[in-house]
Amino acid sequence: MIDSEKIRNDFPILQETVYGHPLTYLDNAATTQKPRCVVDRIKEGYLHRNANVHRGVHFLSQEATEAHESARERVRRFIHARSTSEIIFTRGTTESINLVASSFGELLSEGDEILTTVMEHHSNIVPWQLLEQRRGVVLKALPIRKDGTLQTEQLESLITSRTRLITLAHVSNTLATVNPVREIIRLAHAHGIPVLLDGAQSVPHFPVDVEELDADFLAFSGHKIYGPAGIGILYGKEEWLEKLPPYQGGGEMIDKVSFEKTTFNVLPYKFEAGTPDFIGSTALAAALEYIDGIGMESVAAHEQRLMDYALRRLGEIPEMRIIGGAEKRSGLISFLVGDIHPYDLGTILDKLGIAVRTGHHCAQPVMDYYGIDGTVRASFGIYNTEEDIDILVEGIDRAIRLFHH
Ligand SMILES: Cc1ncc(COP(=O)(O)O)c(C=O)c1O
Structure with missing residues (x-):
């Protein structure tokens, strides 16, 4: 209790x-309300520890980097990922899904299929529709029943040799349905298809273990789990993240830049262009500590x-x-x-x-x-x-x- x-x-x-x-x-x-410890962490960060991460030799920058990277480790533990290389900071669930649609989308050709469901939040529909327009992929949706459940028995018949990704909500934000994602992932993997879980409404409400679920990608938002708005997570299996091209270009995500050839940074930085929300990350860690304490x-x-x-x-x-x-x-x-x-x-x-x-x-x-x-x-x-x-x-x-x- x-x-x-x-x-x-x-x-x-x-x-x-x-x-x-x-x-x-x-x-x-x-969105959830914030416990005092989360707000205190933001305040303390800006008042006493503010410096850009990963770039400075100076004391504050190193301290800020350490706090940001230990926040990444906190997130890793929370969802039981194998490595911090698999934890990418984003702005939220929406950006996490857009990242996959954009980078995974680069691997797709005309006629390839993405399978989603009818019960998705728009953020798990529209990025794929944009990809339809950009690359000629085809978006299909698994139907639902009046009781608010997925017609999972239709899944097998919707999968074709062109299905490249299944992307679905772990929990519906409208119907409350907890989808049978373990079974769906198992079936998808039997066909060699990776699965993206929209965890916006699951991660804040019950234990979610990416290793146990064998999810390939998982997206969630900090602000729905008692943390700040503007920060979220994309978990991706290392073998997938290694295969995907970068999402945005800029500082941080590079190894070496020249006009002849630019090489990219290692994971997870390859997907984190620009200055991250290094105070938001630590506040998210405070929220996870708080909820883990309960x-x-x-x-x-x-x-x-x-x-x-x-x-x-x-x-x-x-x-x-x-x-x-x-x-x-x-x-x-x-x-x-x-x-x-x-x-x-x-x-x-x-x-x-x-x-x-x-x-x-x-x-x-x-x-x-x-x-x-x-x-x-x-x-x-x-x-x-x-x-x-x-x-x-x-x-x-x-x-x-x-x-x-
Ligand atoms: C199931 C689901 N997916 C995605 C989102 C989008 O989350 P955000 O607006 O934090 O990116 C929400 C919440 O709005 C949601 O409930």
Whole structure:
């Protein structure tokens, strides 16, 4: 059991009031709040340790480099990668996927196929569509079912001799479905196809071990795991990263530059052009230390309990329609209530200090599949409690009374 009271004290923002109500923050899938230790690390970095990394002989630069590189090691341990060569700092999940689309894309020719799924965030669709335009590759999507699960049994028939990569969400940000990625990776590998996992909604919520999953690539964002915005991770198996050409050109990613010939730096620097967010990396490490201190197993159990409670409580509301009903789900719930527009419901909840997300959640193909414009989404984090869910349910009840009278 996690000590919610103690955890809540680590997040000063949870003491804020919104329109005179205590803040009830249920928008963790969009971004999480930051514990004091993360903000302190940023402040301490800029106030006392600020110098560019990897370039200076001077004391501060060496200290900054050491902190940045030990952050990389922290990330490696967190996802259980074999080597820090496999950990690339990016701006977030979106850039991590774009990096693969760009560099892996260079290896592809017209008619090669990328296989994704219908439940993806736009950031795992659009980069591949851009690649379709650039290189004439073909993007295919594994369909879903009304219960919010993938039609995994269709996978084999969608794979062809031209399939070069399978890329999918580990957890859907809209349906909460935890996809059977281990089985998908096994099947893909049996066909010699690598797999990219979008871990934006998995890595913050339960233990993810890239070695155990045998994932070829994994992308996630710092800001969704209690760390700062603007930093994220691309994990890639060393043998793949060695094969891929660089993503961007500039300082840091080179070995030797001349107008005759330029050679590139070793991994992971080959993929890190320019000055990295060396303060963000250390703040991300602080977030991982913090969450590791609680334990990812405990985090998962806590959020699972909250979700079960929320499903039960929301289920008591007449006209409640929950979108996505997978058995294996992670801590978020998308829903609609009667004919109340999600935006109206979200606005009323906001006036009660309850932060939820409304809209298509950057997953318009999912909305199209269900024939809806959007949903209201409540998503949980380590500091949420059953009381937050009671407040949400009361808020929804109030909205229903307001709309029906
Ligand atoms: C499943 C999923 N993939 C990708 C993203 C994009 O993450 P970011 O905006 O941090 O790059 C998000 C969140 O917005 C997400 O939920």
